Amino acid sequence: MQTCLFLTLLPTLLCLQAHALKIACSQMWIEHTPLAYAAKNFYKAAGDTASITNGGVPNLSDSSVDLAANAETQGLKNYAQHKNYRLIGIIVEVTYRLVANKAAGIKTLADLKGKRIGTIPGTSAEVFVRQLLASAGLADRDYTAVSGNVCMRAPCGSGTFPAQLSSRQIDAFGVWETAVELGVRALGEENVVTFKNASVYREVYSLYTTEEKLRNAGARQRIVQFVRALNQTYDLFKGSPDKVYDMVAQTVGIDVPVLKNVWADHVWGPGSLGKDLVDYLEREDQYLAKTDRRQAFSRAELERFVDTSVYEEAMQG
Ligand SMILES: *[C@@H]1O[C@H](CO)[C@@H](O)[C@H](O)[C@H]1NC(C)=O
Ligand SMILES: *[C@@H]1O[C@H](CO)[C@@H](O)[C@H](O)[C@H]1NC(C)=O
Ligand SMILES: *[C@@H]1O[C@H](CO)[C@@H](O)[C@H](O)[C@H]1NC(C)=O
Numbered sequence: 001m002q003t004c005l006f007l008t009l010l011p012t013l014l015c016l017q018a019h020a021l022k023i024a025c026s027q028m029w030i031e032h033t034p035l036a037y038a039a040k041n042f043y044k045a046a047g048d049t050a051s052i053t054n055g056g057v058p059n060l061s062d063s064s065v066d067l068a069a070n071a072e073t074q075g076l077k078n079y080a081q082h083k084n085y086r087l088i089g090i091i092v093e094v095t096y097r098l099v100a101n102k103a104a105g106i107k108t109l110a111d112l113k114g115k116r117i118g119t120i121p122g123t124s125a126e127v128f129v130r131q132l133l134a135s136a137g138l139a140d141r142d143y144t145a146v147s148g149n150v151c152m153r154a155p156c157g158s159g160t161f162p163a164q165l166s167s168r169q170i171d172a173f174g175v176w177e178t179a180v181e182l183g184v185r186a187l188g189e190e191n192v193v194t195f196k197n198a199s200v201y202r203e204v205y206s207l208y209t210t211e212e213k214l215r216n217a218g219a220r221q222r223i224v225q226f227v228r229a230l231n232q233t234y235d236l237f238k239g240s241p242d243k244v245y246d247m248v249a250q251t252v253g254i255d256v257p258v259l260k261n262v263w264a265d266h267v268w269g270p271g272s273l274g275k276d277l278v279d280y281l282e283r284e285d286q287y288l289a290k291t292d293r294r295q296a297f298s299r300a301e302l303e304r305f306v307d308t309s310v311y312e313e314a315m316q317g
Contacts, residue, residue, distance in 0.1 A: 019048050021222050024055030025069035028152070029176060030259070031092050031205040032069055033248045034233045034268065042229035048222055050229075060085055060210050066219060067226065071124035072204040076285055079305050080294055086214065086307040089207040089227060090271040095198040096128040097265070098174035099183040101165060102191050106172065109136035109195055118148045118161045118173030125175040127284060128201040132174065135200045146170050150179045152254050154186075162186040176203065177262040178254050185258075196265075204271075204280065214307065227314040234269035273308045281306070 023039070025032045032052075039050035053059075056070040057078040069091060070078075079085050100106040104115060112133060119129040130140065148170070151160035158164075161173040162183040173183060184192050207230075213219040237244055241263055249256045271277070281302055289296035297305070 019218070019222055021048060021050040021066050021226055022064055023050060023052045023067040023069070024057075024059035024065045025052060026056060027052060027054055028150075028252060030178070030248060030252055030254070030262075030266065031071075031094065031176075031203070033244075033251050034091055034230055034237060035069060036251055037236070037244065037247065038226065038229040038233040042232045043226055046225050046229065048225065050226060057085065057208050060208060063212070066209060066213055066223060068208045069205065070208065072206055072281060072284065073124040073127050073288070075206055075208055075305075076281060076288055076297075077122075077292065079297070079301075080292065082210075083301070083304075084211040085208055085305070086211060087206045087208055087273075087305055088214075088223070088307050088310045089230070090204055090269070090273065090277070091207055091230070092203075092205045092269075093198075093267045093271055094176065094203040094205065095196045095265045096125065096174060096176060096201060096203055097180045097194045097196045098129060098132060098172055099165065099180050099187075099192050099194050100172035101168070101187060102193055104168075104171040106193060109133065110138070112136070112172060113138055113142050115171040116144045116146050116169070118146050118164055118170040119175060120150070121145070121147055124203050127287065128203070129174040131201045131287065132195060132197060135197060146173075148173065150175055151182050152178050152252060153258070154182055154255075156182055156186065177265065178258050181258050181262050204277065209310075214310070220310075220313075224310055224313050224317065227310055228317060231270065231314065237268040270311060273306055273311060278302050278306055 023035055025035060036052055039052060043050045057068045057074050059065045060068050061082065075087050105111060117129060119125045148164050149160045151162050156162040161175060161179050164170045165173060165183045166186040209223060213223065245256050245259055249259050285296050
């Protein structure tokens with residue numbers, strides 16, 4: 001986009017090249033909403049514009065895309081093919097939950113042996129379910145994984161996990177919110193048991209770019225500026241959620257009371273990009289390498305994947 005200013009005092013036609021930062025992510029989930037908020041409210045103030053389009057990490061192979069957001073699972077899966085991808089920030093860490101029907105005889109995680117458990121293959125939701133059950137000593141063959149769809153707002157149609165849970169097609173399911181909360185509501189809080197364990201699995205929904213973008217001075221400057229805008233947004237999400245509930249609910253099409261019930265499981269903000277994150281990614285990568293039949297990344301490869309330099313630069317500004 002070009003903006004031309006005619007200055008009356010000077011016989012000059014001044015043309016400024018205005019840049020639009022292009023961000024690819026799924027716009028269906030709660031996790032992406034700080035990107036939308038920062039683009040609309042804080043980044044514009046810096047003069048440039050940012051636009052959000054549907055997609056995710058795979059779109060970084062298109063050089064017109066500057067940034068992408070996804071769970072760490074998709075980040076790691078794509079890094080296997082594209083060693084130039086970089087994880088440059090954490091947007092939110094979410095403790096996923098698994099909801100189970102007490103009437104199916106489930107009180108503890110170990111009771112899920114032999115049960116039918118809903119989740120989405122190849123996503124962070126499956127990684128969560130498999131790791132959580134493994135923490136209770138259950139191997140993949142000890143239960144049946146059943147795929148289904150996420151529901152974000154009631155009424156949940158057939159084929160969605162909350163509907164499958166109430167019709168007893170499944171005994172439990174684990175996926176991102178608000179689907180789990182809607183599963184709890186579908187059966188009634190007194191009739192379900194929920195499980196979570198952030199040290200076994202939490203989604204690390206992150207911001208990604210490429211090595212090439214970070215080497216390009218103009219693109220890098222815009223990305224640093226956007227990270228500052230995001231940082232202003234986290235303050236609001238963390239400190240004054242009452243100011244953002246309506247926007248988040250409207251953006252992803254969910255009900256505010258349901259959103260409020262799951263808010264505490266969302267830890268907004270840059271978190272720590274340090275050693276703990278690399279340790280966490282290393283553990284998940286051990287698991288993904290097996291299921292995706294590839295070699296696990298070396299420690300050095302994972303350390304290159306997590307690039308802290310943009311945050312460091314943003315802090316100095
Ligand atoms: C991202 O990739 C998907 C799948 O290839 C495609 O449908 C979509 O248009 C892409 N989005 C952008 C922003 O390029
Ligand atoms: C969470 O998982 C860790 C590691 O398996 C375990 O030590 C801890 O007891 C679990 N916490 C709960 C609340 O179950
Ligand atoms: C983000 O904001 C916090 C305070 O709200 C501040 O301490 C931190 O330096 C900021 N980081 C960046 C990258 O701007």
